[in-house]
Amino acid sequence: MSQSPGFVDLDNPTHVCKLRKAIYGLKQAPRAWYHELRKFLIASGFHNSHADTSFFVLNTGGNLLYLLVYVDDIILTGNDDTMVHKFMQLLAHQFSLKDLGHLSYFLGVEVIPNDHGILLSQRSYIVDLLTRTKMMDAKPVHTPLPTSPPITLHSGSPLKDPTEYRTIVDSLQYLLITRLDIAFDVYKLSQYMHQPTTEHWILVKLLLRYLCGSSSDDIQLYHDSPLSLHAFSDSDWAGNKDDLISTSAYVVYIGRNPISWSSKKQRTVARSSTEAEYWSATATTAELNWVSSLLTELGVVLPQSPVIYCDNIGATNLCSNPVFHSRMKHVAIGFHFICEQVQNGTLRVSHVSSDD
Structure with a gap:
């Protein structure tokens, strides 16, 4: 850190100060705070999630504590109120904190409990x-x-x-x-x-x-929902009229609760609707793998394998039987398909005269 005005060492004016502690506002301060909090949680018996580095799990003989941190905002919950209260006291002894009571508002999202679960x-x-x-x-x-x-x-x-x-x-x-x-x-x-x-x-x-x-349209999460993990995958083939790239979309559910969704442009031009649907199913699979990993760390055992629902027969068959790739009906969107390969450096187009 640069020497502060009025406190410059006249003998060594070009030297810098070595920080013994991260100062709020510096670039390394958030990382230093995360490492300090993580070190305390690991020492307290928590396991840092591999699926989400901001999530920590403590499992002692079936008693579970879940801790989710966003900078200095923390959600703490578990299946044993006494255990939650004891850890709150331990956390307060180590850090200066303010107990806001039951979760009602977090990062702009209102959490409203009701008879069916939470809204x-x-x-x-x-x-x-x-x-x-x-x-x-x-x-x-x-x-x-x-x-x-x-x-x-x-x-x-x-x-x-x-x-x-x-x-x-x-x-x-x-x-x-x-x-x-x-x-x-x-x-x-x-x-x-x-x-x-x-x-x-x-x-x-x-x-x-x-x-x-529609400002009052909310998401209801039901506490009695089954633990079946499934997703709906879809795409629009060449839906973008500027470059003819398709859009992939999916919604992931646990029972009747939507927990993850996405709508994104694909990276390449799909030459058939089956190819576009297949790439969408691929993105959905990656998301399901992440959700499954997170549920495993939460201690949740799924009763059956996750399911992806896709409305394209070709893509569905391709997922289960790779030999079907030879039957994919590629409809060339010639200009954009070639242009993309030229830009990527995988293809070169050169001029030749009519005589030659």
Whole structure:
């Protein structure tokens, strides 16, 4: 650390100070805090999760403690109230902490217990967003984005100042914690952050109008739900009209509880609908493996193997019998397929004269 003004060593003015302790605000401070907290938890008998490094599990003879940390915000729960209380005292002895009681609000998400389980809501966050954008009294709509005409990069004229567009879309991304119904729409609008147009701005306001009429839509997690782990996988073949890249999507459930979802653009151009669906199923498989690993660390035993539901027969057969790859009906989207390989350096296109 540089020598502070007024405390510079005149004999060694170019020397720096060696920190004995991380100072709040420096780049290494969050890492130093995590290592300090992790060292204490490991010494207390906790096991650091491999699936999520911010998650810790203590299992002593069937008595479980779960601890989830986000910077200096901590959720602690377990199946033994006495054990939870004792560890709270131990934690308070080591660190300065404030007990906020039963979980009711965490990182912008309201946690509301009820007879069926718990309700996760971001209504307050939505209200703040609508108030900030002056859309609180806007006329609600029933769908977040229109299905036609297709949204493209060059539709409309470029915005003179794209700052507000980027700010609102950034804020909408945080809503995806509980609002899987707008996952595709936010992903789509995020693709134009570098060059938003007037048409894109109209679509952002349309999405805000949809939130205005659905701000109370929450996720109910049921405590009596079965432990069956399954997922729904899908894709739209060449759905992006700018580069003809497909979009993969999945929703992962434990019983009737949705726990993970995604809507993302694929990295390569799929030459058939089967290929697009297969890549979507691949992404879903990776997510299911992660969820299964996390459940194992939680001490949860699944009664049966996870299941992926896919609506494409070719992709389904390909997953179970690799020999079917020879029957995939590739429909060439020639220009984009070749262009991608040229850009990646795996193909070269050179000119030759007609005579030759």
